[in-house]
Amino acid sequence: MMLPTHAIAGMLLALPAALAMPEFGSVALGAGFLGGVLPDLDMYVGHRETLHYPVYYAAVGVASLPVTLLIPSATTVGLTALLLAAAAHSVADVFGGGLELRPWEATSRRAVYDHYHGRWIAPRRGVGYDGSPTDLLLTVLLAAPLLAVVGPPYRWLVAGALVVAIVYASVRRTLPTVAEHLVSSLPAWTTPYLPARYRARHAPADE
Template identity: 65%
Template sequence: MMLPTHALAGMVLALPVAVAAPEFAPVALAAGLAGGVLPDLDMYVGHRKTLHYPVYFSGLAAGALVVALVVPTALTVGLAVFLLGAALHSVTDVFGGGLELRPWEGTSDRAVYSHYHGEWIAPRRYVGYDGSPADFLLSGVLAAPLLVTVDGPFRLAVLAGLAVAVVYTAVRRVLPTLAERLVEAYGPVLPGVVLSNLPARYCQGTGADEG
């Protein structure tokens, strides 16, 4: 799923906190947003492997949640929601498409790497692929309760996420062709360090590798 969907999902995890303990709402919303975004920071360094931990994040989140319930402080609540957001992101990527350049073709058997099992989990494709109409619909569904609950900078974050989702969904199908043409045109003059950090699906034949 696309990053806006994950970010919004992380913020939705904070809504029970906002209702039950409003004093922790700001830290919970910020932590949920950060946790929902964190795994995709590995976009160009072993995507869905380096920072995606479906099992370990889930275990840590469960433990942190217990601590937060027993000793509710800004730190424990924030850490619990942060880990829940990262765990949810890592797990739900399994329900989207694979890692291929055009995931709607369904040619990849890799969705998320499970470090616990030492193998890739196959994509279920219930949400199609990142930036699919179903993915955009999910972003809208997640944004709805947030828009009627949060205000200030968090409301702006939700609106910004929706704006990014609209643009990304609109251009998603043409991005692979654009990426291929750019790499084909400029690949020969790009420094090796740049090529080595591009996902292999964008630069087949250049020697770059995702790992």
């Protein structure tokens, strides 16, 4: 799934806490947004492995829930929202495409690395791929309740993420070709430092 989908999903996940504890509403929504974004900071360094933890984020996030309920504070609410949003991101990526440059071709058997079991989880492809029409539809559906409930500045943040999602989805199929042209113009010494999906027309099955 594309980053705006994850960011909006993280905010939606934090919405109940924001409504139940309005004094921490801003913290919850902000942490949900950041947690939705956090795993994809590994985009160019071990993508979906370095910062994607489908088991550990969920375990720690769920364990922190009773602490948050017993001792609500900006720290506990924010940390729990961050962890649960990051867990949702890591798990949701399993239902998208694999790590290949053109995920609609379904050549990769790797979706997200499960550190707990020490293996890659295969992509389910229920949402197609990041930026697919299904992914965009999901983004719109997730954004709708947030736009109806939250106020500024988070309403503008959701609207901005939605605009980014629409633009990204509209050009998604052309991006691999653009990336290949850019990579072909780079000095040869940079090649080993690029993710495999940018070095070949088809990423290897174990990418």
